[in-house]
Each structure stands twice: as C-alpha cells, then as structure tokens.
Amino acid sequence: MIIPPGVPGVVFGTRADGDARSDEHARNVFSTRFGISRDWATVKQVHGTVIATADAPGFQGEADGLTTDVVGLPLAIATADCVPVVLIAERARAVVHAGWRGVAGGAVSEALGIMRRSGNIVTRAVIGPHIGPCCYEVGQEVVDAIGGYEARTRDGDVSVDLAAATRAQIEGVEVMDMGICTFDDGSMASYRQDRTPDRQVTVVWLPQD
Numbered sequence: 594m595i596i597p598p599g600v601p602g603v604v605f606g607t608r609a610d611g612d613a614r615s616d617e618h619a620r621n622v623f624s625t626r627f628g629i630s631r632d633w634a635t636v637k638q639v640h641g642t643v644i645a646t647a648d649a650p651g652f653q654g655e656a657d658g659l660t661t662d663v664v665g666l667p668l669a670i671a672t673a674d675c676v677p678v679v680l681i682a683e684r685a686r687a688v689v690h691a692g693w694r695g696v697a698g699g700a701v702s703e704a705l706g707i708m709r710r711s712g713n714i715v716t717r718a719v720i721g722p723h724i725g726p727c728c729y730e731v732g733q734e735v736v737d738a739i740g741g742y743e744a745r746t747r748d749g750d751v752s753v754d755l756a757a758a759t760r761a762q763i764e765g766v767e768v769m770d771m772g773i774c775t776f777d778d779g780s781m782a783s784y785r786q787d788r789t790p791d792r793q794v795t796v797v798w799l800p801q802d
C-alpha cells in the first residue's frame with residue numbers, strides 16, 4: 594500500500610494488495626487497516642468520461658470515476674498503467690481512472706466540474722502510480738488526441754506524459770504526484786509490461802472530522 598503523506602483518506606494499493614473490488618479478503622485487509630466500511634462504491638470502467646456520484650455503497654454502473662460527499666464511504670477504482678487521480682475538497686472526494694482516452698476526453702475535468710457545481714472547492718489532488726512517459730510508447734494518434742504532452746521514452750520513442758496532461762485539467766489545484774511508473778516498478782501491475790489481468794486499487798474516502 595502507498596499512502597500519500599499528509600493526505601488522509603487516500604490509499605493506492607500495490608499488486609500484492611490485490612484487487613479489493615472483487616477479492617473480499619483484500620477488501621477486509623484494507624478496510625480493517627484504515628478503519629473504514631467494507632462496503633465500497635465501485636464502477637465498471639470503460640475508458641470514458643462519466644463520473645458517478647455515489648450516495649451509498651455498491652455498484653454504480655459504467656463510469657470512470659466516482660465522487661461523494663458521504664463521510665466514510667469508500668470509493669474504489671482499479672488501474673494497471675492508467676492514471677488514478679484523487680481530488681480533495683473539505684467535504685467531498687473524487688477518484689478518477691484516466692488512461693489516454695480518459696485524459697483526452699477530460700475525465701478529470703469532468704470530476705472537478707461535478708465537485709465545483711456541488712459547491713466544493715477542490716484544493717488538492719493526488720496522482721497515483723501510472724505508466725510514465727519513460728515507458729509509455731504511443732502512436733502519433735494518441736499524442737494528437739491528448740493535444741500535445743509529447744515526450745520521449747527512455748529508448749527515444751514517442752510517448753505522452755499523462756500526468757502533465759492531467760495537471761493541465763486541474764490548473765490551480767495543488768498536485769502531489771507519487772512519481773511511480775507502473776512499468777518500471779515491479780511491485781505494480783502493468784498491463785503494458787506483461788498483459789496482466791491484475792489491477793491495483795485506489796481507495797478514497799472522506800474521513801470523519
């Protein structure tokens with residue numbers, strides 16, 4: 594587990610922590626450790642830009658992010674190279690799964706907009722482990738779709754910087770980037786690395802005051 598310092602209510606799982614959306618044991622370990630409910634809100638991720646607003650635990654349909662203002666309600670998404678992004682307001686939380694399609698479509702902007710329209714001031718964001726520009730070789734169509742943010746892999750191939758593109762969607766919000774490349778870090782599931790079916794979860798909740 595990776596716990597961003599100074600940010601209560603956010604935890605990024607590692608491969609060893611399992612996919613706690615479907616694995617009850619893994620979910621119990623998470624929930625017990627952080628003193629949160631074992632009943633989480635989840636979605637079926639489809640690389641889109643729909644963000645579900647969760648008022649209660651359980652399956653919230655097809656979406657690529659979740660937001661809530663319910664204290665103690667855990668929101669969970671899963672990734673294995675895509676970018677997990679957490680948005681933090683005093684009385685709300687959101688978590689977004691953003692691969693290149695989600696970044697191109699503005700999934701993080703969408704979550705930010707929902708929170709703001711509900712009267713929340715998003716002050717901080719955390720970008721979790723994802724494939725870095727060092728390893729994310731892409732075709733020109735992906736560079737074009739994202740609207741720039743072209744970078745180079747370690748081998749000199751064309752890549753994109755998903756974190757930089759994500760930051761651009763949340764200008765004015767203080768961002769903490771965990772700086773972990775899933776492809777390089779052996780403790781992380783990376784679909785690009787080995788076509789793994791494994792995912793690491795990101796779990797977010799609004800702590801009690």
Ligand SMILES: [Zn+2]
Pocket residue numbers: 724725726727728729774775776777
């Ligand atoms: Zn890398």
